[in-house]
Amino acid sequence: MRDVAVIGIGMTKWGELWKQSLRDIYVETALLALEDAGIDRLDSMYIGSMSSGLFVGQEHIASLLADYLGQLPVPATRVESACASGGLALRLGFMEVASGMSDIVLVSGVEKMTDVGGDEATYALGTAADQEYEGYQGITFPGLYALIARAHMQKFGTTREQLAKVAVKNHHNGSKNPLAQYPFEITVDAVINSVKVADPLNILDCSPITDGAAAAIICPVDMARKMGKPLIKVTGSGHATDTIQISQRKDMTWLEATYQAAKQAYAMADKKPKDIDLFEVHDCFTIAEICVTEALGIVDKGKGGEAVEAGLTALDGISPVNTSGGLKSTGHPVGATGIAQVVEVTKQLRGEAGERQVKDARIGMTQNMGGSGGSSVVHILERE
Amino acid sequence: MSTPSRYWREIPQRYRLEANKCNRCELIFFPPRLLCPECKNRKLEKTKLTEKGKVITYTIIRVPPAQFSDQAPYAVGVIELEDGVKLTGQIVDCAFDDIKIGMIVKLEFRKLFEVGHAGILCYGYKFVPN
Numbered sequence: 001m002r003d004v005a006v007i008g009i010g011m012t013k014w015g016e017l018w019k020q021s022l023r024d025i026y027v028e029t030a031l032l033a034l035e036d037a038g039i040d041r042l043d044s045m046y047i048g049s050m051s052s053g054l055f056v057g058q059e060h061i062a063s064l065l066a067d068y069l070g071q072l073p074v075p076a077t078r079v080e081s082a083c084a085s086g087g088l089a090l091r092l093g094f095m096e097v098a099s100g101m102s103d104i105v106l107v108s109g110v111e112k113m114t115d116v117g118g119d120e121a122t123y124a125l126g127t128a129a130d131q132e133y134e135g136y137q138g139i140t141f142p143g144l145y146a147l148i149a150r151a152h153m154q155k156f157g158t159t160r161e162q163l164a165k166v167a168v169k170n171h172h173n174g175s176k177n178p179l180a181q182y183p184f185e186i187t188v189d190a191v192i193n194s195v196k197v198a199d200p201l202n203i204l205d206c207s208p209i210t211d212g213a214a215a216a217i218i219c220p221v222d223m224a225r226k227m228g229k230p231l232i233k234v235t236g237s238g239h240a241t242d243t244i245q246i247s248q249r250k251d252m253t254w255l256e257a258t259y260q261a262a263k264q265a266y267a268m269a270d271k272k273p274k275d276i277d278l279f280e281v282h283d284c285f286t287i288a289e290i291c292v293t294e295a296l297g298i299v300d301k302g303k304g305g306e307a308v309e310a311g312l313t314a315l316d317g318i319s320p321v322n323t324s325g326g327l328k329s330t331g332h333p334v335g336a337t338g339i340a341q342v343v344e345v346t347k348q349l350r351g352e353a354g355e356r357q358v359k360d361a362r363i364g365m366t367q368n369m370g371g372s373g374g375s376s377v378v379h380i381l382e383r384e
Numbered sequence: 385m386s387t388p389s390r391y392w393r394e395i396p397q398r399y400r401l402e403a404n405k406c407n408r409c410e411l412i413f414f415p416p417r418l419l420c421p422e423c424k425n426r427k428l429e430k431t432k433l434t435e436k437g438k439v440i441t442y443t444i445i446r447v448p449p450a451q452f453s454d455q456a457p458y459a460v461g462v463i464e465l466e467d468g469v470k471l472t473g474q475i476v477d478c479a480f481d482d483i484k485i486g487m488i489v490k491l492e493f494r495k496l497f498e499v500g501h502a503g504i505l506c507y508g509y510k511f512v513p514n
Binding site: 118119120126132135136138139140147148150151195196197198200201245246247248252 | 394398415440441442443444445446447448449450451452453455458460461462470471472473474480485496497506508
């Protein structure tokens with residue numbers, strides 16, 4: 001297997017981009033990555049997109065986007081694993097480069113979510129759950145995480161304030177990220193008193209509806225070295241699945257797919273949680289970040305709430321989590337999120353993260369999750 | 385809008401609570417499966433769910449998906465039945481404040497939602513206090 005490096009990244013300001021179409025958002029972003037890498041040709045493309053069909057009524061977007069990027073006839077593949085589609089696009093691109101099948105691969109993600117109304121977006125996101133046995137009963141996506149949150153609070157004593165502190169921390173980080181959809185600070189009181197969505201989760205516990213894309217260019221390390229690029233290597237990759245119905249899990253508070261994916265990535269990179277300088281994780285809801293920090297081994301089982309309260313996962317903590325602002329503040333265009341995590345970690349490892357730079361960051365992890373935890377993709381990136 | 389087959393196909397489970405069971409692992413599957421994920425046994429026996437269980441977690445849905453918009457707010461929980469099967473479903477006929485983890489509930493046959501104007505009426509189970 002060949003070693004793989006990230007040689008280019010691209011991302012534009014995320015938000016409600018009324019004036020731009022899916023293809024415009026995507027091409028603008030992918031061009032930034034191509035320019036950053038200093039290349040103009042690709043061997044292959046992967047595009048993470050959860051539901052372009054339900055959000056904009058357009059399938060077959062891999063060919064469409066290859067065309068508008070001026071890359072026909074390169075092979076282009078759309079990847080779907082709900083909100084983990086972006087992370088999975090990187091993993092498939094990584095395998096294609098590592099195997100020797102291709103040299104230069106664009107790994108990317110895009111979602112255009114504001115062309116439909118709120119209830120249709122709620123429906124589209126809900127399709128990541130078991131439609132016949134969860135959706136049919138009236139559950140929503142925030143509702144599933146609310147079920148996890150209530151169970152976590154009951155089992156481990158996690159508090160309403162601790163949940164709020166995840167959002168406060170991530171908005172603090174996001175206030176230093178000019179590309180974030182909501183780059184401002186919020187308070188614990190604001191979270192606790194915000195509109196209820198699915199008790200115990202309020203609107204400020206939830207990541208927003210977002211239009212956006214993210215892109216990265218990967219190639220073999222030997223080629224990256226010849227190009228004189230800062231060497232950001234992908235040293236670990238893991239991917240695992242779990243039941244998509246949360247009720248069918250033995251323990252609803254435990255994200256087994258995330259644990260399994262992380263185990264693979266740690267083993268491949270020969271690293272332990274304490275070796276990682278920063279983490280970008282899937283905080284689609286505040287409770288998700290708490291459960292993820294446990295499954296990644298950053299903290300012990302049941303201790304995720306205490307950890308955020310103690311500042312362990314803060315920007316200046318021992319294990320900074322979501323330095324970009326996470327999904328909460330940066331936004332969550334579902335298919336693009338997993339690649340945006342790679343963009344942030346690459347910036348941090350290059351020392352280009354500005355006000356939110358983690359000092360001497362050398363090793364970073366990304367964790368991207370589908371649905372209520374039914375899939376999870378984890379990567380470890382290292383600066384040489 | 386889906387064709388009616390999508391709904392009547394699930395009637396044995398949703399109306400009659402039909403599940404199946406691995407006679408090797410003693411595990412019960414709902415909805416029924418074609419093979420036991422634990423031991424890969426394909427000879428599963430038909431069984432029926434018990435109708436009583438307890439709430440193990442719950443939420444109040446305030447922002448509903450489109451087809452439930454006339455019902456919000458409503459409670460949804462995960463219920464562990466006496467036979468060990470866990471199900472997701474609405475908890476009705478009680479005040480939200482009265483819902484507690486550990487509360488004993490039973491399954492009842494109810495209408496869940498309607499698919500559009502003059503569309504299919506979708507039935508299934510909900511949970512009510514015992």
